[in-house]
Amino acid sequence: MLCAGVxxxxxxxxxxxxxxxxxxxxxxxxxxLDPIAQCRRLxxxxxxxxxxxxGYGRGLLAGHFRAETITEIQAYALGAQQLxxxxxxxxxxxxxxxxxxxxxxxxxxxxxxMNDRCAAGTGKFLEIMAASFNIPLGNFGSFALNGRKGIAIxxxxxxxxxxxxxxxxxxxxxxxxxxxxxxxxVARRSVSMLKRVSVEGPLVFAGGVALNPCIHKLLxxxxxxxxxxxxxxxxxGALGAALYAANMA
Amino acid sequence: xxxxxxxxxxxxxxxxxxxxxxxxxxxxxxxxxxxxxxDRPEGMAYFDFVMSEVHGLRIKExxxxxxxxxxxxxxxxxxxxxxIVRAADATLVGLCTGADFATDEVDKLLPRNTCxxxxxxxxxxxxxxxxxxxxxDLLVGENxxxxxxxxxxxxDKLVDKLYVMDIPQMKSPxxxxxxxxxxxxxxxxxxxxxxxxxxxxxxxxGIEITNNKRRALHRLNSFRSADPAPxxxxxxxxxxxxxxxxxxxxxxxxxxxISDELEQRIxxxxxxxxxxTPRILMSGCPMAVxxxxxxxxxxxxxxxxxxxESCVGERGTQNLTDDTGETVDELMDNILDRYFKIDCAIFxxxxxxxxxxxxxxxxxxxDGVIHYGLxxxxxxxxxxxxxEATLEKKGIPALRIDTDYSVEDVGQxxxxxxxxxxxxx
Numbered sequence: 001m002l003c004a005g006v007x008x009x010x011x012x013x014x015x016x017x018x019x020x021x022x023x024x025x026x027x028x029x030x031x032x033l034d035p036i037a038q039c040r041r042l043x044x045x046x047x048x049x050x051x052x053x054x055g056y057g058r059g060l061l062a063g064h065f066r067a068e069t070i071t072e073i074q075a076y077a078l079g080a081q082q083l084x085x086x087x088x089x090x091x092x093x094x095x096x097x098x099x100x101x102x103x104x105x106x107x108x109x110x111x112x113x114m115n116d117r118c119a120a121g122t123g124k125f126l127e128i129m130a131a132s133f134n135i136p137l138g139n140f141g142s143f144a145l146n147g148r149k150g151i152a153i154x155x156x157x158x159x160x161x162x163x164x165x166x167x168x169x170x171x172x173x174x175x176x177x178x179x180x181x182x183x184x185x186v187a188r189r190s191v192s193m194l195k196r197v198s199v200e201g202p203l204v205f206a207g208g209v210a211l212n213p214c215i216h217k218l219l220x221x222x223x224x225x226x227x228x229x230x231x232x233x234x235x236x237g238a239l240g241a242a243l244y245a246a247n248m249a
Numbered sequence: 250x251x252x253x254x255x256x257x258x259x260x261x262x263x264x265x266x267x268x269x270x271x272x273x274x275x276x277x278x279x280x281x282x283x284x285x286x287x288d289r290p291e292g293m294a295y296f297d298f299v300m301s302e303v304h305g306l307r308i309k310e311x312x313x314x315x316x317x318x319x320x321x322x323x324x325x326x327x328x329x330x331x332x333i334v335r336a337a338d339a340t341l342v343g344l345c346t347g348a349d350f351a352t353d354e355v356d357k358l359l360p361r362n363t364c365x366x367x368x369x370x371x372x373x374x375x376x377x378x379x380x381x382x383x384x385x386d387l388l389v390g391e392n393x394x395x396x397x398x399x400x401x402x403x404x405d406k407l408v409d410k411l412y413v414m415d416i417p418q419m420k421s422p423x424x425x426x427x428x429x430x431x432x433x434x435x436x437x438x439x440x441x442x443x444x445x446x447x448x449x450x451x452x453x454x455g456i457e458i459t460n461n462k463r464r465a466l467h468r469l470n471s472f473r474s475a476d477p478a479p480x481x482x483x484x485x486x487x488x489x490x491x492x493x494x495x496x497x498x499x500x501x502x503x504x505x506x507i508s509d510e511l512e513q514r515i516x517x518x519x520x521x522x523x524x525x526t527p528r529i530l531m532s533g534c535p536m537a538v539x540x541x542x543x544x545x546x547x548x549x550x551x552x553x554x555x556x557x558e559s560c561v562g563e564r565g566t567q568n569l570t571d572d573t574g575e576t577v578d579e580l581m582d583n584i585l586d587r588y589f590k591i592d593c594a595i596f597x598x599x600x601x602x603x604x605x606x607x608x609x610x611x612x613x614x615x616d617g618v619i620h621y622g623l624x625x626x627x628x629x630x631x632x633x634x635x636x637e638a639t640l641e642k643k644g645i646p647a648l649r650i651d652t653d654y655s656v657e658d659v660g661q662x663x664x665x666x667x668x669x670x671x672x673x674x
Contacts, residue, residue, distance in 0.1 A: 056660060073668035097661075109672045111641070114665055116651070116658065 001049035003249050005241025006042065006067075007075065008035055008057030011095035011123065011208065014238040015042045018246050026235060031057070036064050050245040054237050056097070070244050072237050073101055073112050079240030080204035081107045083230050089198040091190055091219070092237070093209035095123045098190055102198035111197045120156040121189035123209045129182045132162050133175060140179065141212035147180025156189065180214065187218035194223065201225020206236035254305045257312065261384055264377040271350065271378045272304060275539055282545045286481055288521040290514070292507035293484050299491050303538070307494060308380045311340060315386070320443050323385035325370060326393060327565040327591060328416055330584050333436050335497070336455030337443040342381050343493025344370060344388070347540035349654045351376030358403050364625040365653040366537065367396045374407060381494075385410065387442055389435075392416050393595045394628050412438055418595055429585050436581065452580040456572045458497045463566045465504035466492065470563070472511040473555045474613050477520030478528065479511040482554020483544050484521075489561045490538045522553045527674045530613060532558035532606050532636065533621035534629050535565075540654060543621055543662065550667045551674070555613040558606050559621075564592060567605075594628035602632065603639060610645055617646035617673040619666070624653050646673045 002017040002024055010031060017025035025046055029038045035057050043051075043065070052068045053061040054075035062069050072092065076099065080090045090101040096119045104110040119125060130140040151173055155161045161182070168178045186209075194203070202225055209215055210233030220227045230236055258268055279300055283293075299307070311321050320339040322329075325346065334341040349365065350372035358375075359368060373379035382388065390401035391414045405411045415431050417424030440446055447455075469488065472479050488504060495503075514520060529552045531544065536559065544554055558564060568590055571583040592602035610618060618640055620633045633649050640647040648669040652658055 056664065059663075071664050071668040071671060073664070074671045097664075109668065112665075112668060112672075114661065114668075116661060 001047060001249075003050045003242055003245035004043070004046060004048035004052070005075070005238045005243070005245055006039060006051065006053050006055075006061060007072070007235075007237035007241060008039065008053060008055040008061055009095050009208075009237075010056060010097075012234065013038055013042055013055075013057070014235050015046070016235055016238040016242045017046055017048060018242045021246065023239075026232075028234070035060060039065070048245075050249050052241040052245040052248070054241040068245070068248065070241060072097070073099055073109060073114075075237040075240030075244070076206055077101050077103055077107070077109050077240065078243045079236035079238075080206060080230075082239065082243055083236065084202065084204050084228050087202045087204045087228065088200050089194060089203045091194060091203060091205050092207040093121075093123060093186075093190060093215070094207040098122050098193060100190070100193040100197045113193045113196050115193070118157070120158060121186050123207070125158050125161070125186060126182070126209065126212065126215075128158050128162060129165065129179075132165055133179060135179075138211075141183065141214035141216075143176060144179035144183045144214040145217065147174070147176035147178070149177075149180065149184075151177050151181040153178075153181045153185045156185065161185070183212070183214040184218060187215055187222060190215075190219065191222045201227070203227050204236070205229045206233045208234045210234075252305060254309070257309060258304070258380060261308075261380050262377060263380060263383065267351075267376050268304070268378045271348075271376075275348075276301070278539055278541070282541050283483060283487065286483065286521060286548075288519070289484060290480055290507050290510045292503065292510050293487075295503045295506075296484070296487050296491055299495060300487070300538075303494060304380050308384060310496065311342070311381075311384050314340060315384070318443075320386045321381075321384055322439070322442075323381055323388045324391075325389070325397065326391045327560045328391050328393065328588060328593070329389045329414065330432060330435070330588055331459045332452065332455040332570055332584050333432070333439055333447065334455070335458045336447045336451040337439045337445040339439065339443050342385070343537065344382050344385075345373045345379045345538065346370045347537035347654070348372075350378060359400060362625045363396050363400065364534075364623045366534070366623055366626070367400050369537075369654065371400070371404070374404070382408075387412055387438070389414055393593065394626070396625070396627075416595065418597060420589065420596055425585070425589055428589055429582075432581060432585055432588075447577065449575060449577055449580060452577055453572050453574075456570045456580065456583070460569045460572065461501045462492060462497050462504075463569055465501040465508070466566050468508045469504050469511065470556065472508065472515055475515040475520075476528070476614060477518060477522055477524045477526065478553045478555050479514035479520045480507070481521045481548055482529070482531070482557075483541060483548055485554070486536060486541070486544055486557060486561070489557060489559075489566070490536070492566065493537075493561070520553075522548075527552040527617070527670050528555045528613065528615045529553065529670075530556045530558065530606070530610050530615040530618045531562070531621055532609075532618055533633065534623045534626050535560035535562075536621070537561060542654070542656070542659070543619070543650065543652065543666075546659065546663050546666050547619065547670075550663060550670055552666075552670045555615055556609045558602075558609050560593070563605070563609065564602075594632045599632065603636060606636060606640070607643070607645070610640075617648065617669060619669065620647060620649045622649065622651045624651050
């Protein structure tokens, strides 16, 4: 029997199932407007003994399946610890949340910060910006890596930042430079959150935005400690939930 | 059977439709948040009744009292000395400030970056849904934070019964002298309003009535250090909220009855949450009825609240007023002594509050502190940063929350609070 973890995020839902501590199944679907139907699809044919849900939809899942819930904060802390024992801080930038989690030497959550209310500085921000550049989200980071520094986006609000981008491009700025500035604003916000929780690394960069090479590079430049990106950074939360499930079994 | 209070509300000038809507939402919220709790003390039935009649029977009592000459004084703050009001056979009531109402109208009069508590007071007034503010013979505003101070200038244009009390900002001899002078002036104003001259016997009586309410809450709170806690934080908060509305003797008696029950409960290890449930001390801005958002999130996320470091809580009710004294002057000094100890964040510096938080954390065997700040509440938000840092430095887990009365941040608050509970569990 497997121990399964499901991370229901605002953009995507991930499943990681463990068999005696080894990853047996990985699945991923879009969240859509019917996340429960998506979870059913995700769990279809997976025979698990323990199920743990995390992410903003954790309560929803627990209402439909026999599942325990843990927060994304604990899930990411557990997942990151497992992948990189000894890491001391986790940065998770997801679809609409950013979280900085400091870990004690024994791996327990020591302190955390989370953006409140709006989606400034999260994956959603990058997604909307990429759309205004007409660039697929997956290519936005490498596009920005071609940019030159020197422009600053001053607004953290997604709506205002979008008009700032439009007016910068209209004034003749190179799109690559503006895209870099957009990434810098996300990185700046994340770094300030990191500074509020911790002063030491190594840092594990997780969540979907960790796939963006430009944010990764800017993060490495901004902090004095080692920055590690998991192979599949968007799965760290589901892995953490699965580890928690395995611990219950 | 439900009594028909519509004529009463109409006579107070309330907007009946809006008021019905308010009561509907309030009743629904109360039922979801309070009545759904498990294993409540039986004595809470009294508070369920009080809440169901908070705009009904209690208002009728106040109006009936007015017909017999008992004046009603409305207040927004725990610096308004209840002893003086009771000494003149008048009734002190706390005014409604715990929910958003008539926000469009409020935004015409107050800057947007005003805290939810102040906006709420105006919302209830402008929306014509607070029977207390309408029934009161005198409203006492107090110069605590800038928001309140300046908003009273605006309120003064809306009502013709506002009295403003100045409050010191430093615990210096000069600050003390100011509060002493203000309390003397307030005593005169109460005497003028009621036509009663406050003599030593009356003042002693006022002190006794008020102390009894405080004693009752002190006793109730003393049982909350047990594990399992014999009462939920929500129910205890409700008792603290009703403190501001209810008839004092009846309130004290009801609280004492619940305390008897709690005493039995801790003997057999009974409580609404199992032994070992993570224990939270709440600290920060006051939570007036029906502001139950954060305690509700905390207690539906696997923790129990064991204390409130708040005006609606121990900041408001700690310390009794000494009733020994032969003259009015001596007794007025005792009142001054008691109120000058209130560790409100409008004072600078305000080290007593930090001490009180740490002392409460120990006394209630808490596992962590959640600092509750209202957005745009400068004094408490300023202090919250140092409170959090100092607690963490001492190894006390602390979580700082800034929020308002809206529900739009409930999801994020739930994640943050759950994660905090995971951290301390």
